[in-house]
Amino acid sequence: MKELIGVDLDAEVLRDAFALAEVGAKSRVIVALTRLKPVLATKLYVHVNGRSAQPGQHPDSFTRFVRTIHQHFHSNYLYNIFEALQELGLPDSQVVLQAYRSYREQFKSSPKLFDVNEAYSLFALLRQPDVVKDCCDECNTAYFLEPFELALGSATCPCCRMVKRRQEVGPGESRQSVVA
Numbered sequence: 136m137k138e139l140i141g142v143d144l145d146a147e148v149l150r151d152a153f154a155l156a157e158v159g160a161k162s163r164v165i166v167a168l169t170r171l172k173p174v175l176a177t178k179l180y181v182h183v184n185g186r187s188a189q190p191g192q193h194p195d196s197f198t199r200f201v202r203t204i205h206q207h208f209h210s211n212y213l214y215n216i217f218e219a220l221q222e223l224g225l226p227d228s229q230v231v232l233q234a235y236r237s238y239r240e241q242f243k244s245s246p247k248l249f250d251v252n253e254a255y256s257l258f259a260l261l262r263q264p265d266v267v268k269d270c271c272d273e274c275n276t277a278y279f280l281e282p283f284e285l286a287l288g289s290a291t292c293p294c295c296r297m298v299k300r301r302q303e304v305g306p307g308e309s310r311q312s313v314v315a
């Protein structure tokens with residue numbers, strides 16, 4: 136590890152940086168979560184994945200995360216894990232890593248909607264001060280809403296929306312295709 140990086144760094148930072156690269160985190164995300172120098176993060180990504188990261192923008196608004204019932208259901212799952220892990224006092228790198236691993240496990244039998252870079256974008260967006268965080272009176276699930284959604288008056292708990300959607304879809308469509 137030291138041969139790759141060429142300098143002494145905190146072992147936990149390196150461990151998390153490697154783990155992030157292994158699940159596909161791009162250098163920008165590795166840098167943001169571990170404070171590794173950008174040149175080292177890029178080197179690490181190539182070392183772990185055998186190639187450079189695909190170019191592409193990361194979501195900088197909630198649109199990607201709440202546009203459909205499924206997106207909001209998946210992103211709200213991540214939100215709840217983020218909150219739980221933050222309450223434990225874990226560093227941001229561990230919060231994003233563990234939440235993403237949990238998300239992959241939870242949705243492993245259906246196509247996951249978000250990659251680790253998007254999970255990080257959501258994590259960062261949720262820190263914006265105007266994000267509304269609430270708890271559903273019906274199912275007791277904690278959920279987040281973007282201000283625009285709230286202004287439209289269309290704000291409802293993503294879990295209740297998903298249950299309603301399943302009821303509308305009926306037995307003809309499998310549960311898996313509704314959750315995915």
Ligand SMILES: [Zn+2]
Pocket residue numbers: 271272273274275276292293294295296
């Ligand atoms: Zn609910």
